[in-house]
């Protein structure tokens with residue numbers, strides 16, 4: 001990535017000021033891989049972005065090649081949206097990783113475009129919702145405000161449970177972000193069947 005990375009503790013992400021002069025479609029995301037039509041990363045057919053870079057280094061992570069923020073490749077938001085618009089079977093987009101919340105400015109732009117297409121948005125994060133809120137970062141808050149479902153928390157090998165819907169360990173929460181915004185407290189999907197989360 002040519003743009004500068006902002007170091008905040010363990011965090012690294014493109015500083016939004018560096019994107020100010022770019023058209024939204026020319027903004028780049030550092031990517032590990034893309035699954036254009038997944039049925040396992042949220043309800044319905046979903047376009048899944050596995051972003052590059054993760055500071056959490058969870059023991060037992062299935063995707064350690066996504067950890068190094070300098071590995072992977074760049075892709076523009078314009079290229080991503082062209083692929084998404086090509087497929088009228090898609091119900092939504094899922095941000096996975098890697099750690100999506102290490103690339104907030106670019107993913108916020110993408111989230112705006114995805115929602116403008118009427119698609120649902122799901123995201124994974126190794127951070128908890130509370131940790132993200134404690135950043136007190138307006139862009140992180142805006143991105144959280146566009147997400148319909150958040151799976152939060154690091155993967156913990158000793159809490160591994162393969163029967164859980166869309167997540168790998170018991171500590172990870174399947175958060176109904178729409179309801180959470182309405183009530184002001186963390187609202188979970190309690191069922192491990194698709195029906196409950198089928199709202200998005």
Ligand code: SF4
Pocket residue numbers: 054055056057058061062063064066097098099125126154155
């Ligand atoms: S947060 Fe996800 S990608 Fe990052 S180390 Fe943990 S399991 Fe792997």
